[in-house]
Amino acid sequence: MREPTITNRETGSCFDSTAIDKVKGRAGGHESLPTREPDVSAFSLSRKTQRITPSGFMRKGTGASTFEAELTDEKKISKTRIKDFPAYAERPNPPNTEFRRFYERGDLPVQVDHGGVHNRIAWKVGIEKLDFHHYLPIFFDGLRELEEPYCFLATQGVYDMMSEGFNKVLPVIPQLIIPIKTALNTRKKKVIVKVLKVLQCLVTADAGAEGQNLIGQALVPYYRQILPVLNIFIRQTENLGDGIDYGQQKKENLGELIMETLEYFEIHGGEDAFINIKYLVPTYQSVVLS
Secondary structure, three states: OOOOOOOOOOOOOOOOOOOHHHOOOOOOOOOOOOOOOOOHHHHOOOOOOOOOOHHHOOOOOOOHHHHHHHOOOOOOOOOOOHHHOHHHOOOOOOOOOHHHHHHHHOOOOEEEEOOOOOOEEEEOOOHHHOOHHHHHHHHHHHHHOOOOOHHHHHHHHHHHHHHHOHHHOHHHHHHHHHHHHHHHHOOOHHHHHHHHHHHHHHHOOOOOOOOOOHHHHHOHHHHHHHHHHHHHOOOOOOOOOOOOOOOOOOOOOHHHHHHHHHHHHHHHOOOOHHHHHHHHOOOOOOOOOO
């Protein structure tokens, strides 16, 4: 079943322009996370402990299994799920991207070409004539969009620009780091999966050209902005036992996709890639034969 389209309250409709000036919040911000108040009594001299009576100790024949069986449901401590920790919580993702603002203003030379089977992007100008320093960061900023048509246009536009003008991508790498970091900091699974697939395509964009792997080597100094979020979700794998993972074909398994992306970084990042990945993701193991 197809998932419903996510519509932000600020937009109302895809035909209405977004009031970006009224959108509050910062993408990937920590302000909205629930805060836990510390137990003040634990650090004060007024904390009282209950004295254990002789009958409270274990007796002969009362092992761990028997003792646990006698515990009531109120006394059992419920284990906190790993997804309940604040580090895994989703961050705000307000609809205030530069891509949305430029597209609604009519400044982007793209429109949706509704084909018979799949939609495509109809470029009003040849991709080789575009100023990548201006347009490519805008399209990368739209990767955190989840609402149509912005989501499709930004994602497909990035792929088209990297495939047609791969020789113009290398000088723009420093301008792409902040949009990539912002999208990953939202910690939404759909956004992270989308960004990881784009990163795999980015490091291999110039693999077949002269001076290959220059893009992968140019990303090495920026691992400190990209990899911390990947280190958090690297263990988010699906343990289905003997079940079938139907999302495997679409590469939606987050843990496996992160490992695959790190392997791309090491293979195409040069000799300094592994030590920088290992510094930020300690559990990563090299796949390059020495």
